[in-house]
Amino acid sequence: MPAQVEAPARSFRVRFANLDRETICSESETIFHAARRAAIRIVGACGGRGVCGTCMVRVVSGDIESLQPEPAQAAQRSPWVRACQARPLTELVLEAAPRSVATIVRAEVDGQGPQRVRPAPAVTVHQVALAPPTLSDVRADADRLLDALADCGAKRLDLQALRELPGVLRGSGWQVQALVRGDEVIGVTPVGARCLGLAVDLGTTNCAGFLLDLETGTRLASLGIENPQVGYGADLVSRLNYAIRSPEASAELRRAAVTAITELARDLCEAVSAGADEIVDVAVCGNTAMHHLLLGLPVRQLGRVPFVPAVQEALDLKARDVGLTVAPGAYVHVLPNIGGFVGADHAATLLATEDRWKLGTTIVMDIGTNTEISLIHAGEITTVSCPSGPAFEGGHIGAGMRAAEGAIERVSVEDGRLEVQVIGEAEPVGLCGSGVLDAAAALLKAGLVNQGGTVLRGHPYVQEEDGRRSVMLAPDVAFTQGDVRAVQLAKAAIRCGIDLLLREAGLAEAALDQVVIAGAFGTYINIESAVAIGMLPPLPLERFAQVGNAAGVGVAMALASTTLRERAQRLAAQCRYIELGSLPGFEKAFLGRLPFSERGRR
């Protein structure tokens, strides 16, 4: 009997006509997955599990295989199918449903920062009119240009700028604008060409991009897209484990991060009818892992005790060395890391929120898979990172999903009844982060969950199947005993970080003048719920400030001003980073914060 040989999977070209994008999709993967890999911005709130119905596409031409029959509404012969439940059988042309084109909610992009930054860009524009060469003035093009730029300190040209110089000079009648960065001319353009800058907050889940006019500091456009690395794992640890497998694996993750920035550059420029080559400066922040993966730095040592980054200080690198396709001579400024997993995004957050915290004892925190917390007190900044896990981003939660249509974003208890609030005019299909937090608080308040976190039997909301209990928040949305445990681990990690920071400084909770909460999740949470489950200390509500994507604001500030870059570098260097695990009593403190009781065993 001959050995069975599997035929190699066939692959098909899949084109998203209304997005002007295409990719290759194997017959064995879903269209949703292929789109993710290619950073094509299809919403997939539930991550492709087939429950949310946010990734709708219509087949314009070609054939697909459906993995699941489309739900009720599809029976009415709707042409729309879920991309996560469809595989290609032929080449395809698709249309993405308008509501399925990812436009990340504004809060994931926007944040509050100083009202106005005085522009002090790294790249300045200098108009020059040169005398053309003659037989009696045969100076070389570069020397002629540098002579004219003597006052601004330019002493050399980028190689690519030099390659373009003779053509640009002769094509524009010897009147050009020189783009100068430090002592280097990084580009030469015809007079009037724009001078754009791109700031990127490269988040684990979402990437936010901001396009600035560098001369005025004006924000021209902003956009959020999903990080294409999500295809390699929702959490950082999965990605780090993938990256250390092989240089090729690491290169894949690097390319995914580069793709995110390239896509942001392209789409943002399109929005203002510019080309990505008009971007002459870039600033990027991200946590240490994102930072390393983007730059192709090794992460093996970052994932092991004592969690040492390859580099902490801010970097100024040629964008082309990083692989970014912007103006050929442009640099990318990568904000400084702080320590361990606390990266440049926290440095950017501190920069953006400095106005708020410099006046009193403050906690600044950015809640995510890792929650970075800084305590600012008496002129000192002490920083820790808490492994809070993805629960508050909807990860590792049975019905977890992104903050999109159909997501339960609020849960409350009215007269013993659970009330849910859903995003959009849709049936609830899952829970986003703020819903997860609210659910825990509501179940605790309603007595469905006890102080120890056990879901109690005998309540009409509570189901039990194979010994596993869950609370039905909606007909299709259960909150399980496992979900409660995930919330406990997350909130204990965060609170324990706050506890230990205060202990190190010899402060009581009441000494906190302010708690600044940055990040998309932090923007939407109900502070009372967070206090109720013990994630945040019980302070008067007015001491809490929810500031949105402060990291995004910070990186845009750093793009606009070299003074602020230096400030970010000083802030990062000022942070005393403490590895939580190295503190005595860490484990006890963490265990003491697992129960929901407001006064945990400290």
Add this chain to the structure above:
Amino acid sequence: MPAQVEAPARSFRVRFANLDRETICSESETIFHAARRAAIRIVGACGGRGVCGTCMVRVVSGDIESLQPEPAQAAQRSPWVRACQARPLTELVLEAAPRSVATIVRAEVDGQGPQRVRPAPAVTVHQVALAPPTLSDVRADADRLLDALADCGAKRLDLQALRELPGVLRGSGWQVQALVRGDEVIGVTPVGARCLGLAVDLGTTNCAGFLLDLETGTRLASLGIENPQVGYGADLVSRLNYAIRSPEASAELRRAAVTAITELARDLCEAVSAGADEIVDVAVCGNTAMHHLLLGLPVRQLGRVPFVPAVQEALDLKARDVGLTVAPGAYVHVLPNIGGFVGADHAATLLATEDRWKLGTTIVMDIGTNTEISLIHAGEITTVSCPSGPAFEGGHIGAGMRAAEGAIERVSVEDGRLEVQVIGEAEPVGLCGSGVLDAAAALLKAGLVNQGGTVLRGHPYVQEEDGRRSVMLAPDVAFTQGDVRAVQLAKAAIRCGIDLLLREAGLAEAALDQVVIAGAFGTYINIESAVAIGMLPPLPLERFAQVGNAAGVGVAMALASTTLRERAQRLAAQCRYIELGSLPGFEKAFLGRLPFSERGRR
């Protein structure tokens, strides 16, 4: 009748077993040509015309088509065939005859310069022993390294060095050597790794490479290879015309120049059992056209009045941006151009010969297709470039060939009889540059050519066919009326350059204390012949110095010492470059020097 369709040419893999190299050869090109394209170093003294027999190969396996029957000795069933007369019929494995493996004559590599240069390399080696990170010292790898290097001014790391840092540190017990250039760490290697430098004189015809130990300044190896760009034309103008055709054509020439350097790096490193990645610094010189073609700079404006280079000043570029495969963080220092076609090679020649000329009024010249001449007088350097053409390199001469076996290198007159001296123990098959010069002088002396340059009838040496006269120097070697004219144009261009430089300075020829002649051709010429035909002024012979490849010496000096780089930059800047064509009376001066009379009509 159907249209005739030509079958596309087939291509075959051709391997040179004893050179460990292979390339692809189409059935329609000769093996010699394919080897040239790939910079495989097969001697081809006559340029592939099938007359010199210096490109011998033996077929180890496969079949060839012979274009010409092999000459006499081949009738004795010799297995050796001329690569320029053979095309592949199948895949081939060949052996290159040992004497056909190009080893460029030493004079094309070696030159005279200062006895000793005090090493002051751009890249310095610093041994560091770091404390490994602990939970209480979690500084990032880069910051830890830079802290240890604080004394030497290092402030940042090259991205590729940063990528390698964590692995090297952990692989070598935290004891490493940092390679520092200015404020940048360009590489980190295990303790004891070598620190090599490569200097390249990128000549139009030949490229000379020098491998130095940067720490001691010792020359470890040197090598000359043919410039693979020769395949695109022997002279610069052909190459410039090719380059301006299209960006692709320009890229081909760039790649050919890069290949030359890569081959030199590889072979030189092999000679000392090193890898090319141990080369941590590179210095390059070449004429302006070679300089531009190597760097991918546009040459259109360089080929047109007023012949303006893209850049004059010395450049320090990342070797990877130039396309060189050496240590990933290495830079290449490109010496400064002077003006027009007078490039970095002349700057290097001035640097190498400064000891000789700083004491008196001196002419420094490098004779080639373009002859660069500097007059140094009263602390000023005035420089011109003379379009002398390729005659003195054997180009545009009927029987011209490279200085290889079978080349006539000397011609003299004894009792009215012409005597020739041939390189190697071979029958004369052509004339190399010094032979061309001698031939003209000898014919003039013997009265076979008159003062006006006409070959005279009625002498037994003189043949006339279709009205074209030529002088038979050997049974197979004729020197034609056209060759005499080519020599006249060349010598007139050079002498006119000298004349006008002296006129500008208000000097008589007798005021010249010294004439320094650099370059391979200049090393071999008979000064008396050059004076006899009026190429050089009639000065006492002891005022002439033939110094060999001074450009090669100069670029190696610049590699060894940053002080000398600055000196070269100052020398280049000090040169007052004059475009010969812009001088009044240029044409008259040139025409006046065409006749062979020692006292030309000035």
